[in-house]
Amino acid sequence: MMRRGQRLLLLLGLLASGVQAGDYPIQPQQIAPGSWAVIADTGYFTPANGGFLVNSAFIATGDGVVVIGSGPSRAFGEQYRRVIQATAGQPVRELLITHKHPDHFLGNQAFADVAILADARTTAMLQSEADGLAENLYRLVGDRMQGTEPRLPDTLLQPGMHPVGQRQLEFIAAPGHTQSDIAVFDHSSGVLYAIDQVFNGRTPTMPNADIASWLQSLDRLEALPFKLLVPGHGPVARDAGPIRATRRYLQWLDATLRAAANRGLTSNEVMQLPLPAEFASWAEARDEWRRSVGFLYGRYEQAALGALDTP
Numbered sequence: 001m002m003r004r005g006q007r008l009l010l011l012l013g014l015l016a017s018g019v020q021a022g023d024y025p026i027q028p029q030q031i032a033p034g035s036w037a038v039i040a041d042t043g044y045f046t047p048a049n050g051g052f053l054v055n056s057a058f059i060a061t062g063d064g065v066v067v068i069g070s071g072p073s074r075a076f077g078e079q080y081r082r083v084i085q086a087t088a089g090q091p092v093r094e095l096l097i098t099h100k101h102p103d104h105f106l107g108n109q110a111f112a113d114v115a116i117l118a119d120a121r122t123t124a125m126l127q128s129e130a131d132g133l134a135e136n137l138y139r140l141v142g143d144r145m146q147g148t149e150p151r152l153p154d155t156l157l158q159p160g161m162h163p164v165g166q167r168q169l170e171f172i173a174a175p176g177h178t179q180s181d182i183a184v185f186d187h188s189s190g191v192l193y194a195i196d197q198v199f200n201g202r203t204p205t206m207p208n209a210d211i212a213s214w215l216q217s218l219d220r221l222e223a224l225p226f227k228l229l230v231p232g233h234g235p236v237a238r239d240a241g242p243i244r245a246t247r248r249y250l251q252w253l254d255a256t257l258r259a260a261a262n263r264g265l266t267s268n269e270v271m272q273l274p275l276p277a278e279f280a281s282w283a284e285a286r287d288e289w290r291r292s293v294g295f296l297y298g299r300y301e302q303a304a305l306g307a308l309d310t311p
């Protein structure tokens, strides 16, 4: 237990840094003129991190701020909005939801007065799944979710050019991490926001993944003339390294699950398989591998059985 003196020092430290008890450590990092990324912890959902595990970003366009992702909770969204206003010095104009995962949209309540954009497929999925996704996060994160309710996107996002103020933004359909994912390429700054199509030093999450279409999307993103890459998880990069690493992981995962199914391994046996050194060093490597086997292995077993049935 903390001694009184230590508690007092901690409290003074928090006051000095302007952090209030319960606040999320939101520290925008300027990545280009008028462009900021907020880089999150790379762990898994816990009460301690309050579900703040995913990167988000915001862009001052000269005609209001475009925000990419609202975070995991109402409290996060409210704090994030204050940080954006203070950092960018312009009011928020619109919020983009890149895909349906709950830690990207459960801060939407704090942006209820601006347009909340998502593509047609993600919007449709959120209409039926948002409550369940939110419940899941309540179960994992607890208290800091208080007062959080899913608020659905209200404006249709169309892939293609999206000029705003002085910015030429492009929305790019890049599915595979989920059934529908949108990347944002800012032609004006050269920044590519690939949230969650690209992971950097953190094991990709697979609950809704389609590996074949994810790989195609990575090829499309790598072909863009970007100068800076903001991944969904992990630090900002200056080259395509994280795109290639995400691709290598997906290819390894696909080949490993297929070979295991052909050998007739049980999912428990697959979960015990060794991870290559490159991927074993990533955050959440072993736990995420186990979860991925749980999500995906049944399909590979089915395919292996189907191949046996074919005369």
Ligand SMILES: [Zn+2]
Residues within 6 Å of the ligand: 099, 101, 177, 196, 205
């Ligand atoms: Zn995601």
